[in-house]
Amino acid sequence: MTRDRAHLKQRLLQAEPIIAPGVYDGLSARIADKANFDALYLSGYGVSASLLARPDNGYLSADDMQFRISTLCDVLQTPLIADADTGFGDIAETISTVNIYEKAGAAGIQIEDQKIPKICGHIPGREVISREAAVDKISAAVAAREDSDFLIVARTDAREQHGLDEAIERGRQFHAAGADIIFIESPESEAEFAAIGAALSGVTLLANMVEGGRSPLLARAQLAEMGFRFIIYPVAVMATTAASLQKAYAQLAAGDVQEERVSFDKLSQLVGFEAAKKH
Template sequence: MANPSLKACFDRKKFVVAPGIFDMISAKVADGMGFDCLYVTGFGTVASGLGLPDAGIATYTDMISRIGRFAQMSRTPVIADADTGYGGLLNVRHTVMGYEAAGVSGIQLEDQEVPKKCGHTPGRRVIPAEEMVLKIKVAAEARRDPNFLIVARTDARTGLGLEEAIRRGRMYGEAGADIVFIESPESEAEMVAIGKAITDKPLLANNVEGGRTPILSKARLEEIGYGIAIYPAVGFLAAAAALERAYSHLKTAGDSNGLPASESYGFGRICELMGFPEVWDFERRWAQPAAKE
């Protein structure tokens, strides 16, 4: 079942900040920090799980077990990337039902052609808006829980321009999407225009460090009409940089002595995060006496 607290945030117009999660360590760290929502990044999940680019290679089967685990192990509501729904209308129906059954609180569907590409990379092409409208209607019909949210993303801005992207955003909201996501506007002025044009649905801002869209403050996003900001890459970019620093030190020094404490989460702390204290308590309570010779 979807976590009703996420829909409640939007119902009372509370701005939502959602960090990107990509593996269970990132999920457990973020889950303990009091966010209203966690965002399962397709880029990061495919990269960490398969070691491949987010270019339409991963399938529903590749993703569903990992996404379900994120939802199962997190107290915080989870919105998960589902690319194009992994195919046609029947695939979209199956994907929505699967994500909802897995415990996800929101699903993101986009209007790219198959195979899709990462939203801040070049060469993206979109299907006709009318085809995406049908996908959204199917998704809305397929869900069982009204707290399960549908995020409709259009990638039309890069290839077809801002006006077409806004037109599609309106159409997708009218078709049943709960949140409208216009991918990769290229200036603050464009984001302001989107906020003025679409006022009946929460707008999603995709904040990618080094991406095509300027990263605005939470206060500014609220001011211009956005309702949620996702930061899909912030976690895996930081993790990759930290790993590179640690491995570089090991390669140069030949051991981990001298690695700054700030570069390490700490073994005791990671044991606690992963739940070892509960395991150790269980073992103490159920300890068996040593067998006699």
């Protein structure tokens, strides 16, 4: 079970950035767990698509995420940072969500300042709550955790409608409120990433790399040089899987079952049959 939160928190102090790929279900998490990452990232986008068959548009609930987090953390060794959208409500709901995620085994929680219902951070039209309300929510989340090593990732979506300066100021105030990691969603140029790093020097910054999203894809070394020490790829594997699924289903529909794939024995190993035999 994912328990080594202290190690991950100490890892944030190192210069080498943490790379956290997105996982979204049991199979993706099991495979990622063997790949020697410092952390994994459970995105609301991925869970909404894989669990609910719906887009990342406010359909997820805290119960949905609790189920997925606890299921994954029962088998994972790698620390899991889990998306919590808006905290699924106001301050009372956010406090409850922090408690739920911590008890479920996550190593950290991500909370954003969008209005409800939220939408994916790389889809236009996002609206945010007031700066004061957002800071109050992050302060409440920090105070609610029982384990000081449980990470609070504070995200702002203010860039789109209120500009970069407002997003940076929110990040600064989230950090002052006790957030461990600051996530300014979807900067729209390399220069904006650089401006964030310069303005928030000394703060642990998260960069979200989404191919085809609103932000440019930047090299890890470049992001690290700018000051970003936590880099996530929330949908990269899911997008690759979707391409493979489209191809495989089309081939099966055409009567072709010869496409390259893992063997049944390998697949059974990946889903955990070998470990289950030991119990």
